[in-house]
Amino acid sequence: MENVENWDQKSLINELSQGMELAKQLRTHLDPSSSHQTREFLVEKILSSFEKAISMLKWRPSAGEPTVESPRSVSGSPRSHDSGQVFKDQDHKDVSKKRKILPRWTEQVRVCLENGTEGPLDDGYSWRKYGQKDILGAKHPRGYYRCTHRHVQGCLATKQVQRSDEDPSIFEISYRGKHTCSQASHLVPAYASPRKQETKKNTDHHQQQQQKQQKSQEILLNFQTGLRVQSDLDTQEHTFPPFSFPSTPIGCIKSENHIFSPSTLDTSFMGSISPSFISPATSESNFSMPWCQMNSYGGGHNLQTSESDLTEIISATTSGTNSPILDLDFALDPVEFDPNFPFDTPGFFS
DNA sequence: TATATTTGACCCAG
DNA sequence: CTGGGTCAAATATA
Numbered sequence: 001m002e003n004v005e006n007w008d009q010k011s012l013i014n015e016l017s018q019g020m021e022l023a024k025q026l027r028t029h030l031d032p033s034s035s036h037q038t039r040e041f042l043v044e045k046i047l048s049s050f051e052k053a054i055s056m057l058k059w060r061p062s063a064g065e066p067t068v069e070s071p072r073s074v075s076g077s078p079r080s081h082d083s084g085q086v087f088k089d090q091d092h093k094d095v096s097k098k099r100k101i102l103p104r105w106t107e108q109v110r111v112c113l114e115n116g117t118e119g120p121l122d123d124g125y126s127w128r129k130y131g132q133k134d135i136l137g138a139k140h141p142r143g144y145y146r147c148t149h150r151h152v153q154g155c156l157a158t159k160q161v162q163r164s165d166e167d168p169s170i171f172e173i174s175y176r177g178k179h180t181c182s183q184a185s186h187l188v189p190a191y192a193s194p195r196k197q198e199t200k201k202n203t204d205h206h207q208q209q210q211q212k213q214q215k216s217q218e219i220l221l222n223f224q225t226g227l228r229v230q231s232d233l234d235t236q237e238h239t240f241p242p243f244s245f246p247s248t249p250i251g252c253i254k255s256e257n258h259i260f261s262p263s264t265l266d267t268s269f270m271g272s273i274s275p276s277f278i279s280p281a282t283s284e285s286n287f288s289m290p291w292c293q294m295n296s297y298g299g300g301h302n303l304q305t306s307e308s309d310l311t312e313i314i315s316a317t318t319s320g321t322n323s324p325i326l327d328l329d330f331a332l333d334p335v336e337f338d339p340n341f342p343f344d345t346p347g348f349f350s
Numbered sequence: 351t352a353t354a355t356t357t358g359a360c361c362c363a364g
Numbered sequence: 365c366t367g368g369g370t371c372a373a374a375t376a377t378a
Contacts, residue, residue, distance in 0.1 A: 129356080130372090
């Protein structure tokens with residue numbers, strides 16, 4: 001156990017000093033002669049480093065007993081019409097874990113659309129909106145979507161879509177859960193978004209109405225050509241020009257659900273970061289997560305949410321001893337694994 | 351008519 | 365108690 005801590009600490013220090021190094025590099029790039037892309041990239045890396053370091057710190061306390069805290073007896077929901085059945089099939093058995101343990105991996109995708117075409121992209125699945133909430137501190141409400149086939153096929157996949165405070169053209173989409181439904185449309189991810197987010201507030205939403213009709217196909221077409229994976233981000237440090245994406249018509253998408261630092265990632269690892277929200281059962285994971293570099297949006301408020309979520313997830317994954325079925329999926333997912341994480345820890349995979 | 355969205359209320363974790 | 369997530373009745377849309 002102490003080995004683990006040592007190891008952990010080492011990589012933590014390593015990560016922090018890496019961040020410092022990157023910051024130094026950034027300083028040298030501050031003069032206007034160097035491209036701003038370089039700077040942005042460095043910022044990205046710095047953020048990743050610190051993010052990762054923070055996550056490491058978060059893991060530590062959870063090393064011993066990551067998940068079982070307040071059992072919070074699930075004995076009968078106070079709600080008359082028990083709507084908690086969704087979770088109940090997860091915490092089957094007497095293992096009265098927190099309900100929150102429900103495998104919830106969150107993927108943060110940022111979508112920015114350069115033209116006014118509003119609309120978070122869809123990943124080829126059919127989503128159904130089941131709620132919308134005003135989030136404290138956020139200007140725009142957050143939309144809650146679940147898989148259309150939830151009741152039919154028990155697909156627990158959900159996603160949250162929130163528009164960025166500053167840039168209305170940026171949507172942050174958090175995916176959670178995996179699709180267990182057999183919807184085959186994800187071969188050709190349809191980027192459509194028949195959502196009118198803040199329509200109701202302004203009564204004049206005539207154009208949005210028609211927008212939501214036509215944009216689907218256009219966006220679909222555009223995106224199909226503009227897709228690109230964020231592979232081997234780390235090796236791109238000196239090769240920015242090829243890094244830029246060839247004609248991404250709609251704008252850009254950025255996936256940054258991963259805490260691990262690009263600087264320590266080997267390309268093979270990154271290569272495996274295919275979108276994990278695609279059902280592993282239908283392993284046609286040729287949907288490449290589009291990605292693009294944009295103004296350093298990685299930091300800020302959303303940093304905490306993603307990191308806390310990931311901590312949760314990681315702990316859930318780590319405690320995979322008696323993991324339910326869905327946890328198995330996650331174990332297969334490389335997304336939330338960190339190359340620096342002590343896999344050799346006895347009992348990590350047990 | 352069937353399906354999807356809206357929206358206020360409810361539940362739960364922190 | 366508060367804020368975030370979910371439910372479900374009402375409403376809108378195809």
